[in-house]
Amino acid sequence: MADDKSKIGGQDRQRVAANQQYEVKYFAQKHRISAADAREVIQQAGGSRDKANELAQAMKKK
Numbered sequence: 001m002a003d004d005k006s007k008i009g010g011q012d013r014q015r016v017a018a019n020q021q022y023e024v025k026y027f028a029q030k031h032r033i034s035a036a037d038a039r040e041v042i043q044q045a046g047g048s049r050d051k052a053n054e055l056a057q058a059m060k061k062k
Helices: 010-014 021-031 035-044 049-061
Strands: none
Touching: 010 049, 021 035, 021 049, 035 049
């Protein structure tokens, strides 16, 4: 099912989609990691934006 860009709000902001190239690119730039690493982090987090942010921060500390 395609992402409906007209429906935005709280639920949409809580999730990050690993299959949406622009979201992966933004996430990678935000955390200064590669797109491949960003996609992996997002998948590990199960799409949860908060969990993905935590994992990306932990990854950068290594």
